[in-house]
Amino acid sequence: MSKPLILVSNDDGITSKGIRVLVEAMQIIGEVVVVAPDSPQSGMGHAITIGDTLKLEKSVIFEDVEAFECSGTPADCVKIAKHYVLKDRTPDLVVSGINHGSNTSISVLYSGTMSAAIEAALEGLPAIGFSLCDYASDADFSHAVPYIIKLAKQTLQRGLPKGIALNVNFPPIQNEEIKGIKVCKQANAKWQEEFDERHDPYGRRYFWMAGNFVNFDKGTDNDQWAVNNNYISVVPCQYDLTSKSAMEIISKEWEW
Amino acid sequence: MSKPLILVSNDDGITSKGIRVLVEAMQIIGEVVVVAPDSPQSGMGHAITIGDTLKLEKSVIFEDVEAFECSGTPADCVKIAKHYVLKDRTPDLVVSGINHGSNTSISVLYSGTMSAAIEAALEGLPAIGFSLCDYASDADFSHAVPYIIKLAKQTLQRGLPKGIALNVNFPPIQNEEIKGIKVCKQANAKWQEEFDERHDPYGRRYFWMAGNFVNFDKGTDNDQWAVNNNYISVVPCQYDLTSKSAMEIISKEWEW
Numbered sequence: 001m002s003k004p005l006i007l008v009s010n011d012d013g014i015t016s017k018g019i020r021v022l023v024e025a026m027q028i029i030g031e032v033v034v035v036a037p038d039s040p041q042s043g044m045g046h047a048i049t050i051g052d053t054l055k056l057e058k059s060v061i062f063e064d065v066e067a068f069e070c071s072g073t074p075a076d077c078v079k080i081a082k083h084y085v086l087k088d089r090t091p092d093l094v095v096s097g098i099n100h101g102s103n104t105s106i107s108v109l110y111s112g113t114m115s116a117a118i119e120a121a122l123e124g125l126p127a128i129g130f131s132l133c134d135y136a137s138d139a140d141f142s143h144a145v146p147y148i149i150k151l152a153k154q155t156l157q158r159g160l161p162k163g164i165a166l167n168v169n170f171p172p173i174q175n176e177e178i179k180g181i182k183v184c185k186q187a188n189a190k191w192q193e194e195f196d197e198r199h200d201p202y203g204r205r206y207f208w209m210a211g212n213f214v215n216f217d218k219g220t221d222n223d224q225w226a227v228n229n230n231y232i233s234v235v236p237c238q239y240d241l242t243s244k245s246a247m248e249i250i251s252k253e254w255e256w
Numbered sequence: 257m258s259k260p261l262i263l264v265s266n267d268d269g270i271t272s273k274g275i276r277v278l279v280e281a282m283q284i285i286g287e288v289v290v291v292a293p294d295s296p297q298s299g300m301g302h303a304i305t306i307g308d309t310l311k312l313e314k315s316v317i318f319e320d321v322e323a324f325e326c327s328g329t330p331a332d333c334v335k336i337a338k339h340y341v342l343k344d345r346t347p348d349l350v351v352s353g354i355n356h357g358s359n360t361s362i363s364v365l366y367s368g369t370m371s372a373a374i375e376a377a378l379e380g381l382p383a384i385g386f387s388l389c390d391y392a393s394d395a396d397f398s399h400a401v402p403y404i405i406k407l408a409k410q411t412l413q414r415g416l417p418k419g420i421a422l423n424v425n426f427p428p429i430q431n432e433e434i435k436g437i438k439v440c441k442q443a444n445a446k447w448q449e450e451f452d453e454r455h456d457p458y459g460r461r462y463f464w465m466a467g468n469f470v471n472f473d474k475g476t477d478n479d480q481w482a483v484n485n486n487y488i489s490v491v492p493c494q495y496d497l498t499s500k501s502a503m504e505i506i507s508k509e510w511e512w
Binding site: 040042043044045046047048049050051053054055056073075076079080082083084106108109110115118122123154158160161163164166167180181183184185186188190192193194195197198204205206207208209234235236237238239240241242243244245246247249250251253254255256 | 296298299300301302303304305306307309310311312329331332335336338339340362364365366371374378379410414416417419420422423436437439440441442444446448449450451453460461462463464465490491492493494495496497498499500501502503505506507509510511512
């Protein structure tokens with residue numbers, strides 16, 4: 001039986017430690033092709049490059065792996081991988097990450113890691129975004145690897161429901177052991193922004209956006225609770241944003 | 257009674273015709289504050305500016321309107337409007353657009369217009385993104401204005417369910433009349449990309465991404481059908497991406 005074809009991307013860029021760990025894990029179970037951004041793309045959400053050109057260069061950064069670096073966003077990388085690099089080869093799995101930093105709760109909207117996975121899902125491909133709740137560039141991903149392999153293998157074996165990408169977050173490594181995996185919902189939380197106002201050497205005003213994470217969710221059935229309590233969170237994400245309940249309310253109660 | 261406070265943003269940039277039409281419509285019903293990108297931000301999805309600075313300048317582009325242009329994305333504009341420009345003033349409504357071009361179906365993911373509205377929704381503010389299915393910079397928005405005013409007034413009066421932003425798309429102006437408004441779901445469609453490979457004068461390869469819209473949805477209950485049939489589509493969008501049905505399947509059927 002031929003090995004499954006696995007496309008790997010990320011948002012921290014092709015030189016990050018997280019993607020290297022993910023590529024090495026995927027090499028254990030399949031044939032790997034990498035198409036990843038040539039520079040960090042954190043916070044790019046589901047941005048795509050329209051009205052501007054894209055560059056794509058072969059990369060020799062990984063041993064024995066077909067790899068490309070792209071000037072675009074994570075969503076661009078998956079698009080150019082699917083429709084140009086791989087063309088007639090359909091990946092059996094698309095994985096993104098391992099992100100340096102959490103993508104729990106509302107961060108899924110801003111996340112380039114998850115936009116790559118969601119872009120793959122809307123192409124009809126089984127897809128997983130992996131993130132570690134540790135922003136350090138030399139973060140320790142070792143505890144995540146066995147779980148990543150297990151999740152990737154199960155996804156290859158069972159597939160995913162149509163239009164679904166998994167958002168997987170790992171707690172940072174600690175003295176205590178990982179307690180297990182929680183399939184759960186996106187926590188109800190948000191970033192509360194503060195704008196740090198400064199002036200450049202020419203007296204012109206500029207800002208740094210600095211966010212504090214605020215968790216409104218008191219439940220135990222969400223991804224933020226899971227990683228805070230040393231569980232791995234798995235949230236199945238959909239790209240259909242329609243709220244059926246709001247549709248019903250608005251259809252019935254509003255004047256049309 | 258004091259006038260409602262209405263925040264206006266967009267993704268085509270503060271100089272576009274669409275935002276001017278929207279500002280003028282909102283001036284009829286409320287006090288308007290504009291915070292919009294200083295340059296076009298189409299396709300930016302829910303990108304935010306992290307790891308880089310933001311600029312914010314007063315703009316005199318609109319008569320008798322407090323307006324600012326921001327170097328960031330549409331989501332950045334809403335964040336800096338809420339937490340810096342308006343600070344203790346809470347907008348009663350946030351509107352985004354009018355976008356030059358369709359944001360039906362899957363385009364909602366890539367849309368800067370809708371990311372501004374969704375960012376407002378997650379701040380707990382009633383929010384609507386308006387788009388016209390006409391990409392021309394001098395597009396005719398006149399048929400949309402009465403509906404925009406009606407929808408904005410109803411939203412001010414009734415509010416929106418928590419965490420919901422409306423995605424409103426107008427068909428382009430045609431000889432026939434608008435048939436009415438359809439509250440409907442996001443169509444099941446996607447962009448099928450083609451990468452147009454070229455070489456620059458130095459022989460280096462680059463690409464233009466060119467997408468064809470492919471509609472898989474055969475139903476009549478979706479936004480693409482609505483605008484194709486000269487209805488205005490209204491899709492209530494949520495930012496909680498959790499698929500409850502996929503959660504159930506994966507929880508039960510997978511090995512954990």
